[in-house]
């Protein structure tokens with residue numbers, strides 16, 4: 001089983017279509033919706049985690065692309081400004097996936113974007129605005 005976290009951008013004419021249902025039913029994929037919103041230009045943005053066998057994942061992604069849905073890896077939309085981080089560790093206890101973690105010996109904080117689910121819990125606790133979620 002493979003897992004991918006991606007951001008889907010839907011053009012206005014696709015917003016009301018049962019795209020995630022088709023991914024589940026026709027492509028045998030598990031879909032976990034992490035975030036969903038409609039932008040002011042009425043485009044849909046969906047952050048999802050897709051789990052399935054590799055051929056199913058590839059087929060599902062091809063289906064989305066052919067439909068006109070733009071796909072990008074979630075990691076592109078999450079930024080950690082390392083130069084602003086003071087390693088204060090305020091974010092460590094709120095991060096549910098350990099995407100933000102601290103080495104207990106050196107007390108150096110690190111960010112693993114592959115673990116991030118864009119939940120935004122770290123944003124209000126960071127005194128230096130070192131985390132940015134671009135949605």
Ligand code: SF4
Nearest residue numbers: 095116117119120122
């Ligand atoms: S957005 Fe959520 S998962 Fe990502 S680093 Fe912040 S708290 Fe952790």
Ligand code: SF4
Nearest residue numbers: 085086088089091126
């Ligand atoms: S709260 Fe902000 S400054 Fe403090 S460790 Fe986390 S990212 Fe760095």
